Amino acid sequence: MLGAGSWGSAFAKILGDAGNDVVLWARRPEIAAAIRDTGRNPEYLENTPLGERVTATASATEAIKGAELVVLAVPSQTLRVNLGDWAADLTEDSTLVSLMKGIELGTTQRMSQVIVEAARVAPDRVAVVSGPNLAGEIALEQPAATVVACSDIDRATRVQHAITTPYFRPYTNDDVVGCELGGAVKNVIALAFGIAHAMGLGDNTKAMLITRGLAETARLGVALGADPLTFSGLAGLGDLVGTCMSPLSRNRTFGEHLGRGKSLEQAQAATRYTAEGVKSCLAIRDLARSHGVEMPITEQVERVCHEGVDPKVAVAALMSRSTKAE
Ligand SMILES: NC(=O)c1ccc[n+]([C@@H]2O[C@H](COP(=O)([O-])OP(=O)(O)OC[C@H]3O[C@@H](n4cnc5c(N)ncnc54)[C@H](O)[C@@H]3O)[C@@H](O)[C@H]2O)c1
Numbered sequence: 375m376l377g378a379g380s381w382g383s384a385f386a387k388i389l390g391d392a393g394n395d396v397v398l399w400a401r402r403p404e405i406a407a408a409i410r411d412t413g414r415n416p417e418y419l420e421n422t423p424l425g426e427r428v429t430a431t432a433s434a435t436e437a438i439k440g441a442e443l444v445v446l447a448v449p450s451q452t453l454r455v456n457l458g459d460w461a462a463d464l465t466e467d468s469t470l471v472s473l474m475k476g477i478e479l480g481t482t483q484r485m486s487q488v489i490v491e492a493a494r495v496a497p498d499r500v501a502v503v504s505g506p507n508l509a510g511e512i513a514l515e516q517p518a519a520t521v522v523a524c525s526d527i528d529r530a531t532r533v534q535h536a537i538t539t540p541y542f543r544p545y546t547n548d549d550v551v552g553c554e555l556g557g558a559v560k561n562v563i564a565l566a567f568g569i570a571h572a573m574g575l576g577d578n579t580k581a582m583l584i585t586r587g588l589a590e591t592a593r594l595g596v597a598l599g600a601d602p603l604t605f606s607g608l609a610g611l612g613d614l615v616g617t618c619m620s621p622l623s624r625n626r627t628f629g630e631h632l633g634r635g636k637s638l639e640q641a642q643a644a645t646r647y648t649a650e651g652v653k654s655c656l657a658i659r660d661l662a663r664s665h666g667v668e669m670p671i672t673e674q675v676e677r678v679c680h681e682g683v684d685p686k687v688a689v690a691a692l693m694s695r696s697t698k699a700e
Pocket residue numbers: 377378379380381382383401418447448449450452456473474475476507508509510646647648650
């Protein structure tokens with residue numbers, strides 16, 4: 375398990391509880407030592423026992439060597455550099471599992487595409503796990519479901535079995551593009567939701583953002599070859615609703631800072647965790663433009679985040695678009 379942040383730590387617990395021996399890689403040696411000594415991560419989900427099957431190391435080589443499953447939970451924008459260091463240690467035919475929900479700046483690649491390129495592996499060795507999976511709730515073993523997407527459905531089934539626990543229920547899917555886009559774009563819509571929430575806007579506005587946010591996600595997805603049905607599943611609507619509604623969401627919380635009038639820099643200073651939508655909104659906007667897809671909510675989130683546009687101006691811009699058929 376590479377990455378000992380909130381999701382990496384909670385996912386290490388899932389893997390252990392599902393009966394796997396887990397080596398969790400933490401960047402900082404003192405975090406790895408604390409996990410080995412206390413069975414908990416002092417920085418993330420500090421009250422969660424990770425379980426007896428989880429050990430930790432600050433050596434990525436030690437974590438990767440001999441591993442059948444290599445699970446990745448680092449920030450999306452650092453993945454390529456991280457994998458450059460790690461690729462040589464991968465075992466032949468190991469499965470690489472992406473937990474990340476972002477799009478790479480510059481290349482506009484999905485995380486599975488970055489993995490294929492940076493680790494030099496075939497696309498059917500890469501699986502994606504995505505769904506309404508707030509790490510804090512899963513750490514408490516509250517029931518949750520997710521999707522394991524892989525173009526090789528036998529491999530998806532193997533990953534499914536490896537991460538099934540009494541509190542975590544994975545479904546398989548062969549639509550990698552749809553699952554990844556659902557996970558990345560919902561973070562941007564959750565930023566919009568947080569902005570609206572902090573502006574004191576009500577449930578009509580929020581329902582509009584969720585529904586039209588899903589519409590623009592599906593529009594982009596279909597343009598990139600995704601199955602439109604994926605967007606009504608756990609990795610689409612499920613994750614969008616879960617993230618927007620939850621005060622635990624880092625993206626929604628980041629949006630709330632912006633909606634209260636904080637600048638990007640002030641919101642970043644107030645945030646300790648990765649809010650992927652902040653950077654990915656730029657890449658998603660570029661991806662949409664290059665495919666001729668309209669994503670008005672994403673466009674406005676990008677303007678608020680990166681161009682200093684007043685959220686009130688962004689709302690007015692969205693509401694004054696030309697009327698059209700649904
Ligand atoms: N937290 C959740 O509930 C959740 C759920 C599902 C998916 N995700 C996704 O999982 C991914 C990881 O998120 P997280 O919640 O674990 O984030 P986090 O902010 O909790 O932790 C990020 C981790 O990455 C490490 N890191 C920072 N910079 C790094 C670098 N340059 N190289 C390597 N590691 C670095 C940090 O030390 C930390 O361990 C994101 O793409 C996120 O969208 C998160």
